[in-house]
Amino acid sequence: xxxxxxxxxxxxxxxxxxxxxxxxxxxxxxxxxxxxxxxxxxxxxxxxxxxxxxxxxxxxxxxxxxxxxxxxxxxxxxxxxxxxxxxxxxxxxxxxxxxxxxxxxxxxxxxxxxxxxxxxxxxxxxxxxxxxxxxxxxxxxxxxxxxxxxxxxxxxxxxxxxxxxxxxxxxxxxxxxxxxxxxxxxxxxxxxxxxxxxxxxxxxxxxxxxxxxxxxxxxxxxxxxxxxxxxxxxxxxxxxxxxxxxxxxxxxxxxxxxxxxxxxxxxxxxxxxxxxxxxxxxxxxxxxxxxxxxxxxxxxxxxxxxxxxxxxxxxxxxxxxxxxxxxxxxxxxxxxxxxxxxxxxxxxxxxxxxxxxxxxxxxxxxxxxxxxxxxxxxxxxxxxxxxxxxxxxxxxxxxxxxxxxxxxxxxxxxxxxxxxxxxxxxxxxxxxxxxxxxxxxxxxxxxxxxxxxxxxxxxxxxxxxxxxxxxxxxxxxxxxxxxxxxxxxxxxxxxxxxxxxxxxx
Amino acid sequence: xxxxxxxxxxxxxxxxxxxxxxxxxxxxxxxxxxxxxxxxxxxxxxxxxxxxxxxxxxxxxxxxxxxxxxxxxxxxxxxxxxxxxxxxxxxxxxxxxxxxxxxxxxxxxxxxxxxxxxxxxxxxxxxxxxxxxxxxxx
Numbered sequence: 115x116x117x118x119x120x121x122x123x124x125x126x127x128x129x130x131x132x133x134x135x136x137x138x139x140x141x142x143x144x145x146x147x148x149x150x151x152x153x154x155x156x157x158x159x160x161x162x163x164x165x166x167x168x169x170x171x172x173x174x175x176x177x178x179x180x181x182x183x184x185x186x187x188x189x190x191x192x193x194x195x196x197x198x199x200x201x202x203x204x205x206x207x208x209x210x211x212x213x214x215x216x217x218x219x220x221x222x223x224x225x226x227x228x229x230x231x232x233x234x235x236x237x238x239x240x241x242x243x244x245x246x247x248x249x250x251x252x253x254x255x256x257x258x259x260x261x262x263x264x265x266x267x268x269x270x271x272x273x274x275x276x277x278x279x280x281x282x283x284x285x286x287x288x289x290x291x292x293x294x295x296x297x298x299x300x301x302x303x304x305x306x307x308x309x310x311x312x313x314x315x316x317x318x319x320x321x322x323x324x325x326x327x328x329x330x331x332x333x334x335x336x337x338x339x340x341x342x343x344x345x346x347x348x349x350x351x352x353x354x355x356x357x358x359x360x361x362x363x364x365x366x367x368x369x370x371x372x373x374x375x376x377x378x379x380x381x382x383x384x385x386x387x388x389x390x391x392x393x394x395x396x397x398x399x400x401x402x403x404x405x406x407x408x409x410x411x412x413x414x415x416x417x418x419x420x421x422x423x424x425x426x427x428x429x430x431x432x433x434x435x436x437x438x439x440x441x442x443x444x445x446x447x448x449x450x451x452x453x454x455x456x457x458x459x460x461x462x463x464x465x466x467x468x469x470x471x472x473x474x475x476x477x478x479x480x481x482x483x484x485x486x487x488x489x490x491x492x493x494x495x496x497x498x499x500x501x502x503x504x505x506x507x508x509x510x511x512x513x514x515x516x517x518x519x520x521x522x523x524x525x526x527x528x529x530x531x532x533x534x535x536x537x538x539x540x541x542x543x544x545x546x547x548x549x550x551x552x553x554x555x556x557x558x559x560x561x562x563x564x565x566x567x568x569x570x571x572x573x574x575x576x577x578x579x580x581x582x583x584x585x586x587x588x589x590x591x592x593x594x595x596x597x598x599x600x601x602x603x604x605x606x607x608x609x610x611x612x613x614x615x616x617x618x619x
Numbered sequence: 620x621x622x623x624x625x626x627x628x629x630x631x632x633x634x635x636x637x638x639x640x641x642x643x644x645x646x647x648x649x650x651x652x653x654x655x656x657x658x659x660x661x662x663x664x665x666x667x668x669x670x671x672x673x674x675x676x677x678x679x680x681x682x683x684x685x686x687x688x689x690x691x692x693x694x695x696x697x698x699x700x701x702x703x704x705x706x707x708x709x710x711x712x713x714x715x716x717x718x719x720x721x722x723x724x725x726x727x728x729x730x731x732x733x734x735x736x737x738x739x740x741x742x743x744x745x746x747x748x749x750x751x752x753x754x755x756x757x
Binding site: 402 | 693696697700701704705707708711725728732735736739742743
């Protein structure tokens with residue numbers, strides 16, 4: 115509660131991270147981790163055979179990768195951490211404290227990777243013969259290695275967020291790094307990256323080699339073999355990975371695949387996933403047996419299919435660890451498990467540094483016929499309820515957008531009034547019925563305040579702005595104490611915020 | 620008129636032996652589908668895949684042994700992969716057809732996949748007896 119709450123009420127905070135992270139994974143796995151060894155292998159093979167066509171094709175594919183990885187890849191890589199820091203600064207704070215040195219090493223490795231891809235691309239034509247070519251090929255394999263190492267470090271952090279393992283008791287960097295999910299996830303992602311690269315390279319070949327050139331068939335066949343070799347390793351790694359996912363997380367799969375409203379979609383997803391794998395195998399098979407018969411449009415099938423599958427995989431991985439953002443340590447709302455007893459006793463508002471002021475649009479929709487005093491009192495209650503909502507719910511939920519609380523309440527309670535007692539009663543025990551929801555972190559009074567705010571949202575469909583739009587109000591100690599106890603401040607001055615920090619409105 | 624059409628079609632099929640193989644696979648699947656018995660489809664289709672698969676494996680194994688240590692692993696993968704994938708996917712297609720009721724989407728996908736993969740397997744088997752290792756072996 116030391117940070118203002120960033121909030122996107124249409125896309126949702128999760129949507130922001132999902133878009134950036136999925137894009138980054140596709141670029142990182144498909145065009146860097148998997149593609150660099152493939153490009154270096156193509157260059158090596160062409161050099162060994164004295165076949166310049168392999169060299170030309172490898173360079174053209176590399177150039178595409180170079181352009182995309184150094185722009186979209188680099189920006190989304192930084193973008194992930196920037197967006198996650200905005201959305202859930204507490205989880206990132208914990209991760210930085212645990213993985214400081216690992217992240218520092220990753221930064222060095224990443225800088226090395228960037229320098230290597232610059233050197234590899236820019237020296238391709240100059241280091242083209244004799245010993246210089248051999249040196250250049252080594253450069254390519256070094257680039258491939260460093261690309262993999264960046265992933266190998268970050269995968270540890272991803273595994274840690276799912277299951278910190280012994281870190282929960284030992285709290286050392288090594289115990290966090292060597293979490294139970296680390297190696298299985300790495301064993302899955304490494305061949306997945308190779309397979310993705312193969313599929314993308316097959317898609318690119320027709321753009322760079324003409325149909326009548328017999329080399330097109332040769333290249334397609336070789337890259338298809340690369341993809342095929344990776345495929346069983348993806349399956350084996352996937353099974354190993356699945357076997358170490360904690361049982362509680364597996365129960366979330368159905369919801370993770372789509373959303374709560376589409377939990378039954380799991381079966382359909384599995385069928386589509388199986389069809390995707392079959393489609394990829396058929397294309398690979400034809401690329402090996404009859405490469406000349408493979409039309410360019412057919413190569414779109416595995417390309418789109420593997421992008422779709424990877425996107426879904428990342429979505430599932432992000433969701434199944436609910437209700438935690440860091441397994442058994444921190445809930446998705448950013449509160450540590452060990453802080454819950456304190457918060458449930460004193461309330462979350464007692465420790466809130468900022469308030470999230472209601473905009474004029476959010477103040478609309480109050481019942482008719484209220485006196486000025488009643489209206490003021492009602493707005494004060496809604497204001498406190500909004501602060502509870504922003505602090506405890508808004509990391510995952512919007513007011514009226516994607517994964518909106520109003521949509522869930524409407525589904526459960528329909529159009530009858532969402533009386534505070536009704537919604538509060540549900541929220542109090544929702545984690546029992548829906549294990550992916552964290553328990554409510556505040557006290558009973560805050561539960562009622564939240565209920566009052568949700569009741570207000572039933573008649574007010576204005577977007578709920580984040581601190582980046584509506585600014586924040588710094589809560590004075592007196593106002594904080596008053597909010598925590600429900601008693602009015604001793605003086606009128608104390609009821610007003612001492613400082614307001616507002617962003618450009 | 621009919622004789623001329625049949626003659627043209629026959630000449631077209633004869634130009635490439637693979638066309639006849641694909642046609643045979645289509646006819647087999649078509650007849651089995653028209654009978655409408657999933658059990659019969661599974662049995663006859665399974666036997667056809669097993670026989671064809673054994674022929675493919677035997678011929679390809681002989682071919683691999685003939686070149687022995689001279690063959691590069693890549694070339695061996697190119698030899699084995701089309702038939703091996705076809706066997707696996709044809710089996711998957713039969714399982715798909717058995718798991719879903721006739722006329723459902725997965726059942727039709729299984730049927731289509733079986734036709735493609737049985738044809739691919741037959742082609743790979745036919746070629747495994749004649750084709751040399753790809754250029755550049757060893």
